[in-house]
Amino acid sequence: MQIYENYSVKEHNTFKMDVCCARFVCVEHPEEVRQLAKQGLFQSEHFILGGGSNVLFTQDYAGTVIHPVFKGMEVMEETDDDVLLRVAAGEEWEHLQQFCLQHQLYGIENLIGIPGLVGSAPVQNIGAYGVEVKDSIARVEGLRTDTLQPFALSNTQCHFGYRDSIFKRELKHKCFITHVIFRLSKREHYTLTYKALNAELDRCGMKPSLQNITDCILRVRNSKLPDISKIGCAGSFFKNPVLTQAEFEQLQQTFPDLVSYPAEEGHVKLSAGQLIEKAGWKGRRNDDAGVYDKQALVLVNYGMATPQEIVSLCQQVIDDVNKLFGVTLAPEVNIL
Ligand SMILES: Cc1cc2nc3c(=O)[nH]c(=O)nc-3n(C[C@H](O)[C@H](O)[C@H](O)COP(=O)(O)OP(=O)(O)OC[C@H]3O[C@@H](n4cnc5c(N)ncnc54)[C@H](O)[C@@H]3O)c2cc1C
Numbered sequence: 001m002q003i004y005e006n007y008s009v010k011e012h013n014t015f016k017m018d019v020c021c022a023r024f025v026c027v028e029h030p031e032e033v034r035q036l037a038k039q040g041l042f043q044s045e046h047f048i049l050g051g052g053s054n055v056l057f058t059q060d061y062a063g064t065v066i067h068p069v070f071k072g073m074e075v076m077e078e079t080d081d082d083v084l085l086r087v088a089a090g091e092e093w094e095h096l097q098q099f100c101l102q103h104q105l106y107g108i109e110n111l112i113g114i115p116g117l118v119g120s121a122p123v124q125n126i127g128a129y130g131v132e133v134k135d136s137i138a139r140v141e142g143l144r145t146d147t148l149q150p151f152a153l154s155n156t157q158c159h160f161g162y163r164d165s166i167f168k169r170e171l172k173h174k175c176f177i178t179h180v181i182f183r184l185s186k187r188e189h190y191t192l193t194y195k196a197l198n199a200e201l202d203r204c205g206m207k208p209s210l211q212n213i214t215d216c217i218l219r220v221r222n223s224k225l226p227d228i229s230k231i232g233c234a235g236s237f238f239k240n241p242v243l244t245q246a247e248f249e250q251l252q253q254t255f256p257d258l259v260s261y262p263a264e265e266g267h268v269k270l271s272a273g274q275l276i277e278k279a280g281w282k283g284r285r286n287d288d289a290g291v292y293d294k295q296a297l298v299l300v301n302y303g304m305a306t307p308q309e310i311v312s313l314c315q316q317v318i319d320d321v322n323k324l325f326g327v328t329l330a331p332e333v334n335i336l
Contacts, residue, residue, distance in 0.1 A: 001036075002026040009065060013052030014115060016232035017307050021047075021061040027068045030088065030178040033143050036066065042145035047336065048176055050120035051092070054234055055334045058307040066176070068119055073099060076181065084138060085182045089119025093126075096182075101210050105184035107136040110191055112214045113221040115228065115235075119177045123167040124332065125160045129217055130193040134160035139181040140167075146174045162263065163239050163332055196220055224295045232301030233292065237314065238272040238329040251325060272321075272329055273297035279320040289313045311335070 045063025
């Protein structure tokens with residue numbers, strides 16, 4: 001493992017916040033997680049950082065940032081129907097996508113273009129274009145950092161929900177995910193429930209295939225989301241709020257054009273982006289902290305924004321949406 005003292009995490013977070021941590025540890029092998037545990041590292045202040053695409057560092061971090069870089073993909077089982085693939089936490093999500101494309105494995109193609117590492121994917125149950133990663137996860141393995149015991153949680157035990165899982169709740173800051181075991185289908189099937197994806201396939205005259213879906217989604221994403229090599233951001237800053245059907249119908253009386261998506265029974269998911277846009281924030285900026293002009297759900301650092309400026313912008317957006325709709329937006333991003 002590599003250990004650095006007083007280390008800037010600027011290149012390890014997509015918001016490009018130039019803050020320092022007291023110690024930065026690159027974990028190069030899953031066995032090193034156990035070693036760190038034996039050294040008592042998990043008893044002191046620490047944060048596990050993947051690709052840093054879902055975090056906002058707001059100040060220097062006094063503890064140890066632990067960054068898994070160990071890689072590996074192993075086929076554990078294969079039938080005529082599917083493949084059980086064990087993937088190490090430090091693999092780039094993009095690399096897994098390429099592997100699936102190359103080997104014609106179906107299930108996670110709609111999640112193409114999401115930055116970050118495989119070990120982080122179950123944490124917020126990443127989702128896009130009508131698909132959530134939970135539908136392809138068989139098991140999550142790792143080490144409990146509180147009890148120092150290994151764990152293996154089945155899909156059901158992970159308590160996946162919308163941008164949610166046990167790793168954001170009961171097990172928050174209590175486990176180091178070392179491997180994610182995916183069940184990926186060998187049978188051709190697609191999720192085409194998302195209007196923008198169908199529209200792009202139609203526009204290009206393309207039939208659904210892994211390659212065509214990948215190309216279409218990347219095109220749509222690139223047209224709406226900032227290029228993180230140029231503009232700092234952490235993707236959707238807020239979760240789409242979920243209301244009860246009754247609350248939604250009441251709100252609809254004042255705002256009949258509100259967009260809604262199906263959610264768990266008796267509930268409706270609103271578009272946080274639409275609420276922010278209607279509150280007048282789309283494309284607005286306070287110096288270098290802004291609301292992206294092509295997608296209001298994304299808060300951006302145009303270059304020199306400080307963490308405090310992003311936090312203050314976040315609060316202004318929450319307040320204005322609340323004043324207009326009586327709905328409180330919750331950040332999707334982990335604010336540290
Ligand atoms: C441009 C852009 C587009 C995005 N689009 C989407 C999208 O479409 N859908 C979506 O769901 N998300 C999206 N995101 C958010 C983000 O990419 C995902 O949440 C991604 O899974 C985060 O991965 P990461 O490795 O960067 O995690 P990090 O930001 O490093 O960490 C996220 C959380 O996971 C925890 N964590 C990380 N690794 C481990 C581990 N090994 N064990 C235990 N805990 C761990 C961290 O402590 C932290 O709480 C987007 C972000 C950007 C910048």
